[in-house]
Amino acid sequence: MTNGNADGRSGxxxxxxxxxxxxxxxxxxxxxxxxxxxxxxxxxxxxxxVGPSGCGKSTLMLMVAGLLSRSSGDIVIGERSVTKxxxxxxxxxxxxxxxxxxxxxxxxxxxxxxxxxxxxxxEARAHELFAQLRLTAAMxxxxxxxxxGMRQRVSLIRTLVHDPSLLLMDEPFGALDALTRLQVRTxxxxxxxxxxxTVLFITxxxxxxxxxxxxxxxxxxxxxxxxxxxxxxLPRPRPIVLGDVxxxxxYVDRIHRHFERLGVLHGIDAPASEEVRS
Numbered sequence: 056m057t058n059g060n061a062d063g064r065s066g067x068x069x070x071x072x073x074x075x076x077x078x079x080x081x082x083x084x085x086x087x088x089x090x091x092x093x094x095x096x097x098x099x100x101x102x103x104x105v106g107p108s109g110c111g112k113s114t115l116m117l118m119v120a121g122l123l124s125r126s127s128g129d130i131v132i133g134e135r136s137v138t139k140x141x142x143x144x145x146x147x148x149x150x151x152x153x154x155x156x157x158x159x160x161x162x163x164x165x166x167x168x169x170x171x172x173x174x175x176x177x178e179a180r181a182h183e184l185f186a187q188l189r190l191t192a193a194m195x196x197x198x199x200x201x202x203x204g205m206r207q208r209v210s211l212i213r214t215l216v217h218d219p220s221l222l223l224m225d226e227p228f229g230a231l232d233a234l235t236r237l238q239v240r241t242x243x244x245x246x247x248x249x250x251x252x253t254v255l256f257i258t259x260x261x262x263x264x265x266x267x268x269x270x271x272x273x274x275x276x277x278x279x280x281x282x283x284x285x286x287x288x289l290p291r292p293r294p295i296v297l298g299d300v301x302x303x304x305x306y307v308d309r310i311h312r313h314f315e316r317l318g319v320l321h322g323i324d325a326p327a328s329e330e331v332r333s
Contacts, residue, residue, distance in 0.1 A: 066253025
């Protein structure tokens with residue numbers, strides 16, 4: 056996998072062509088998780104995927120990472136078809152997955168220890184990231200000594216320390232309180248703007264998707280499919296209080312209207328017998 060530019064400061068393009076996923080294909084009751092999905096993601100683009108629970112958002116991300124096989128179609132990152140787990144990637148999940156017996160700094164340096172990467176180079180990068188996220192004083196502390204937001208920032212540093220050309224993020228802020236989510240969202244955008252890796256960001260939060268993204272893929276209920284690709288034309292860096300941008304509410308409302316039409320959102324007057332699909 057190669058970076059988009061010779062200076063190594065941009066991401067890689069992703070081509071998703073007719074990709075579907077069926078679990079239990081050889082059983083009597085196969086589960087169709089994803090319909091055929093075709094999407095192009097540009098190098099250095101920040102793309103979010105929003106949709107109801109169970110629509111296949113995380114399944115799509117795992118297939119892009121090469122951690123889950125696809126039932127049909129092809130995924131090409133850079134110029135290579137994904138046939139096995141990819142390496143030039145940073146992956147973040149809702150759980151920070153920090154090791155309790157390692158300090159924050161040592162948790163970040165797992166990449167150097169496990170993948171035998173140049174340690175001095177990664178140490179310098181780690182110090183830079185800790186400083187940028189205002190966490191220098193936390194470097195020698197253990198996860199139990201850190202707040203939830205601080206632990207998630209350390210996890211973010213670990214994801215970025217080897218300067219990957221692609222970030223795959225599955226609800227990375229889901230366990231945080233609302234105020235901490237705002238700050239970590241702003242921190243992520245600031246870090247992304249410095250090097251512009253390609254980002255595929257999975258979230259349930261429409262507001263979060265609008266706040267971070269160049270483009271949003273809106274997915275319908277299972278079996279998941281992309282019902283709209285929405286480009287977000289807002290200036291960067293985005294304000295921490297997104298309500299200060301008058302166009303913000305329009306994007307959020309547009310996505311909510313999609314979910315209402317799809318039956319994912321129900322008004323108070325919806326019939327009691329109507330199935331709730333979210």
